[in-house]
Amino acid sequence: MKNKSMLELADVKAIAQAAEAEALKNQWMVTIAIVDDGGHLLALQRLDGAAPISAQIAQAKARTAALGRRESRSYEEMINGGRVSFLSAPLEGMLEGGVPIFAGGQCVGAVGVSGVKSAEDAQIARAGIAALGQS
Template identity: 80%
Template sequence: MKNKSILELADAKAIAAAAEAEALKNSWAVSIAIVDDGGHVLWLQRLDGAAPISAQIAPAKARTAALGKRESKVYEETINNGRIAFLSAPLEGMLEGGVPILKDGMCLGAVGVSGVKSTEDAQVARAGIAAIGL
């Protein structure tokens, strides 16, 4: 039997605070979602001015990153490179902006961000993850 690390509420709060700070520093109105390794939402916040749809897209990106154990960007690139059959995969957030939270090769969950350019969404997600030293 193996032991595994899990995200706790304190981790989610730290990630969210750092992600929010990164977004605010750049004047980006985004939604930020944090999920566990099963893709279940632990935290969701929509910053002032963020589009309502971003509150649905951010958790989808996070879920995709957590379940796939890789950035959601990988799926977007796969489809853009011609493998359109991948659109039938049972994932919703196959756009850049979902970043897995990895520790010792294990996926603890993910952060998904939506509201600005996809590279900027990913930047906000990475800033959040960095707050817990990963």
């Protein structure tokens, strides 16, 4: 039997706090979603001024990154590169802004952000993950 790492509540709080700090530092009103390795929602923060739809998009980006074990941006790049068959994949958030969380070589979850430019969404997600000292 194998052991597997899991996000704990303290981890989720640290990620959320660091991601929120990055967003506020840049005055970006976004929604931040944190999911476990199965794409199940652990935390959702919609900052004041963030569009209501960003709550759904952030969750979809996080779920896509967790289930695919890769950044959600990779699906967007594949589609833009002509692999349109990925449009039929059972994923909703195939836009940049979903970043997986790895610990000990295993995906333990992901962070999805929505509300500003996609690269900025990813910047916020990475800042949150950096609070764990993980990639």
